[in-house]
Amino acid sequence: MTSPRTRRLAVLASGRGSNFRALADAAARGTLGGTIAVLACDRGDAGAIELSRERGIPVELPDPGPSPRRLDAAAAPAWIERLRAHDVDTLLLAGFMRILPPTILDAFPGRVLNIHPSLLPAFPGLDAIARAFAHGVRQAGCTVHLVTAGIDDGPILGQAAVAVEDGDSVASLAERVHAAEHRLYPEVVRRFLGEPFAVVGRRVVWAAGERA
C-alpha cells in the first residue's frame, strides 16, 4: 500500500493539456496529494505530450483503436497494462476525448475522475460551454466527477460556478471556465486522495462534512 502522500496518478489527455499542466503544477508544489507517474495520450500530436516531456513525466501512447470517440474495447488490455506498469491506482481524465470501455473502469474501480466544463447535470457531452452560452445561462461552470458508464453522469466530487458577464462571447466565457477548471481540478483531486467519502445514492458525502 502506498500512503496518501505518495499516491501514483495517471493523467489521460487528448489535447493541449491545460488541465494536465494545472495538475502537474499542483503535484510539483506538493499540493495535489499524489505524484503524476504517467501521461497517457490517444494521439501523438497532443500538446500535453510536450509539456510532459518538459517536466520529465513519462508518456504512453497506446493504440486507442479505430473509433474516433471511443477507446476500443479490444485496445483496453494494452492501455491497462501500460498504465499498471507505472504502478498507478487513479486515472485523471483531462480533456481525454474518448469514452472509456467498462474494462478500464473495472480495472480502476471508483478511481477514475473527469473534469467537464459545465455545471452538470446541465450540458453533458460535447461543446458544453458553447451550448450553455447559446442557452443563455447566467451561471456557467465546471464539474469534477467520478467516471461511470454514463456520459458525464457519475457522482459529483466538486463544482465551481462561473458567472456569465454582459458582453461575454463564447471565447471570453470559455477562458474563465477553463481558469476555474485549473483551480478546481487539483483541489478536488487532493480532497479525493486525502479524505474519506461515501457515495449515498448518487451524492458524494465527505467524511469531514458528516462529522461537522
Place this chain on the structure above:
Amino acid sequence: MTSPRTRRLAVLASGRGSNFRALADAAARGTLGGTIAVLACDRGDAGAIELSRERGIPVELPDPGPSPRRLDAAAAPAWIERLRAHDVDTLLLAGFMRILPPTILDAFPGRVLNIHPSLLPAFPGLDAIARAFAHGVRQAGCTVHLVTAGIDDGPILGQAAVAVEDGDSVASLAERVHAAEHRLYPEVVRRFLGEPFAVVGRRVVWAAGERA
C-alpha cells in the same frame, strides 16, 4: 404611457409569500423600479395575502378553475380583467403553483417573469432543490426567467449560484437558495424594468452589455 419609475406590477403567489415580501420590500425602498399594484392569489389561505394586507396592497382572488396545477383557460378572462383593473403591465410569479394558459401570456406579452429554485436548465419543475440535492450537485441556485409556454423554459434574465456545503441537508440548502432568490428577484426586476434588452435565439442580451 407610464415612465419606468412608475411601472405597475402584479405579483401572483400561492404560498407563504417570501418572494412577494422581498419584492414589496424593494418597492417600498424605491429600488424595484416599479410599484406593486396588486397581489393575485389562487388560494385564500396563501400567506402572501396577510402580508399584502399589512402593506396596503390590494388582493385579488379570482377563481382559478378546477385543476390543481393549472390556471384553467376558462378562468383566464376573469384573471386578465381583474389584473387589468389595476392597470398593471407586468406579472411577477412568486411561488405561483399553477401553469398559466396562453391567453394570460398573450395578454402580457414578454412581460411575465418567474423565479425558479434551480440553475435552469437543470431541475425544472417541482421539488427542484430536493432533486438537485439528491443528485449531489455542489452548486445549486436560482433563476429568474421570462415565462413561455414551456415549463421553466423561457429566456433566462438572471441566475445566482449557491454552493452546497458539506453537511448540508435539503432544509439548510433550501434556506440559502431562498435567501438568494430574495436578493436576485428584485435586482432582476429592476433591470428588466429599467434596461433595454433583446432576446437573441434564447439568450437575453442587455443593451448595457452590448455597448461594453
